[in-house]
Amino acid sequence: VRCAHGVMPVPAPATLRLLQGVPVYSSGHEFELVTPTGALLVAGHANAFGPMPAMTVQASGYGAGDRELPGRPNVLRVVVGETTGDATVEPLLVLECEIDDMNPQLFGMVMDRLHEGGAYDVFFTPVHMKKNRPGTLVTVLAPPDRREALAAIIFGETTTIGLRWHPAERERLEREIVQVETPHGSARVKLARRGGAVINAAPEFDDCARLAAAAGMSVKDAHALVVKAYLDQKA
Incomplete structure (x- = not known):
């Protein structure tokens, strides 16, 4: 894009x-596809970024620009709808590294710091x-915007000298906590x-x-007692 100081790379x-903290990528076109106004609207109003979720479409609209782009229409589409089902699909970042030369006492602290x-x-x-050494694969699941902060913790608190990451998605089911009564108290x-169906309790x-501690029974038996109380309450 041509500015007062000459030709600048895009984004300007x-x-x-304005797009700090927002995931961006290049389309390969040597044109300005995102203006400061558009960047401000996205950064100020969006609370998540990722592929379009499963939804029931209620409305859609298009806005067209004047410039002709090779191989693609110069339009912006907005879709309004309600997500379907009880599952939420979210973008996710996976960070990993292997360690074979660190004091094992440090791993617990590393986990706490990452959380x-x-x-x-x-x-x-x-x-x-390699060299037949036992090691530990450290895997971190995190929001995409926490990559730099978590990488700093991994490099600062462990002995690794390399880190890899890749984007992923996760499906998170709707969750609810219910209270049940047992002969030994509530749980x-x-x-x-x-x-819409309960698939796990x-x-x-x-x-x-x-x-278990209050009734002098095993935790296994207390677990079974709570499950029975839930099934009785559900019936």
Whole structure:
């Protein structure tokens, strides 16, 4: 794009500043496809970025520009609708590295720091590495906009000298907590729905442990007691 200071790469400086924290990519066209006004609207009003979710379309609209673009129409489409079902599909970032030379006492602290840094989940997997060394695969699931912050934690708190990442998606079911009553007290049960139907009912472990301690029974038996209470209440 040609500015007062000459030809500048796109996005233009003002547009790029407005898009900080927003995922961007190049279409390969040597034209300005996002203006500062458009960038401001997107950055100011969008609360998530990713592919179009499954939805029931209620309305759609198009706005056309004057410039002719090779191989594609110069139009902007807006679709308004309601998402369908109880599942939410969200963009996700997966970060991974293997470590075979770190004090194992540090892994717990690394997990805590990553959770504090915004990771959805962190898990460690035993792996066999070069020179027949046992190692640990560190996997971090996180929002896409937390990549730099989490990478800084991984490089700062572990001995790895490399990190890879790739975008992914996750389907998250609608969740609800219900309370059930047992002969030894109340307990919570987490329900998960898909397509309007309950497909999973999981007693909260801490509540099962509390009931087990109060009643002098095993946690396994307390878990079964809570499941029975939920099924009786459901019936």
